[in-house]
Amino acid sequence: MTARMRGPALFTAVALLVLVVAPAVLDPFRLGLLAKYLCFAIAALGIGLAWGQGGMLTLGQGVFFGLGGYSMAMYLKLHDAGPGNLPDFMVWSGVERLPLLWxxxxxxxxxxxxxxxxxxxxxxxxxxLVFRQRVRGAYFAILSQALAAAFTIWLVGQQGLTGGTNGLTHFYDVFGRDPETDGAKRIFYFVVAVVLGALYLLARQLMKSRFGRLLVAVRDGEDRVRFLGYNPATVKTVAFAVSAAMAGIAGALYVPVVGIISPSLLGVVPSIELVVAVAIGGRFSLAGAALGGVLLNWAHTTFSEQYPSGWVYLQGLMFILVIMVAPGGVAGAARWAAEAIGRRRTGRGPSSVPEPAGPTHGQKEVAAP
Structure with missing residues (x-):
């Protein structure tokens, strides 16, 4: 199979596995869990675009996930309450009039x-505000992390507006369906799977475009791109905004799938877990980033079910092993294995040292797109 055909064939195989095989073999509960994993895969795909392709290590993606989730949850709460009525948590909090924001x-x-x-x-x-000041690297990562912490604190302190620590939950009608029924769970799963596939194709097409080549050039040599007459701040801002939009979509889908959105899902720790998931899957690969979002959350569920008192250590051990054995993540290891097999078939022999999963700084000259 030629390299040009390998990508579409693999995408088709994964699509069949997700859209046909999984719904046929999984019960509604497990299918709902897989839908939740796919929501995180969408958010991880955005991080793969910003970090893996653009070099922007964002540790605050939970903020954008939360903005999307609360947007959807606010509509669902108002729909459940009915015209002219307040959502239940506002009644309990003593709110007498619907806030203007709602x-x-x-x-x-x-x-x-x-x-x-x-x-x-x-x-x-x-x-x-940030990229024009040439803030990047660890400084940008810390700034995005601080944003996530501040956003969480604000949500907790607004009991009558956001539900406080409890967040928004108990949705009884999601676009005309009871979210607790098996049929609704299957529909939600298919919607999430299709959206993930569409966003992946969109991100892949974006990276194949002139903008995508320029984004990679900014990652590998920002100063060189600036000397060529391009504005790296604009390129990074666009990529960062697209990444945030993907996280918002993930949050909006997460609400009907899981039935809750709360500050505990949006803070520093969940944001870092998303980055860890991308690192496990392979940050230089869009498919790897999405796969990492599924793998980490699947491990979270599996380890917590089997080892309730020690699942966190097992999850950390998995991360350490992947980084030690395959620094490029699962996608990087798969790429190296495929190249090694190809070398064997052509008679050149396997390389003794794995090739890096992606370009490193200064590895190649930056050419104008």
Whole structure:
């Protein structure tokens, strides 16, 4: 099979596995868990675009995940309450009038649009403020992490507006369906799977475009790109905004799938776990990033079920082993194995040292796209 055909064939095989095999062999509960993993895979795909392809280590992706999730949850709570009524948690908190922030979310179209636009706009604003000052590397990572911490603290302190520590939960009607029924869970699963596939194809096409080549050039040599007459801040801001939009979509899908959105899902630790998932899957590969989102959360569930008192250590051990054995992640190891097999078939013999999963700084000259 030629290299040109290998990618579409692999994508088709994965699509059949996700859309045909998984729904046929998994019970509704496990299918719901897989839908949750795919939501995290969407967020990880965005991190793969920003970090793996653009070199921006973002440790605050939970903020954008939360903006999308709360946008969807606000509409669902208002829909459950009915016209003119307040959501249940506002009644318990003593709120007498619907806050102005909530009023637009009576429209499902507005809520869905906000789940995409608000995270992207927030990331674009942050990018314009930060990247123009040439903040990058560890400084950008710490800044994004601080943003996640501040956002979580704000959510917790707004009991009457956001539900506080408990967040928003107990959704009884999701677009005309009871989310607890098996049929609804299957529909939610298919929606999440299709959206993940569409976003992956979109991200892949973006990386094949002129913008994608320029983004990789910025990652490998930002100063060189600036000398060539391009503005790296603009390129990074666009990529960061697209990544945030993907996280917002993931959060919006997560709400009907799991039935809750709360500050505990959006803080520093969940954001770091997403980055760890991308590292496990392979940050230089979009498919690897998405795979890492599934693998880490599957391990989370499996280890916690089998070893309730020590699953965190097992999950950490898995991360350490992957980084030690395959620094490029699962995707990097698979790529090296495929190249080794190809060398054997052509008679050149296998290389004794694994090739890096992606280009390193200074490894190649940057050419103008």
């Amino acid at each position: 009023k637009p979310f009576t429209s499902p179209v507005f809520a869905i649009a906000a789940a995409v636009v608000v995270p992207a706009a927030a990331a674009a604003l942050l990018g314009l």
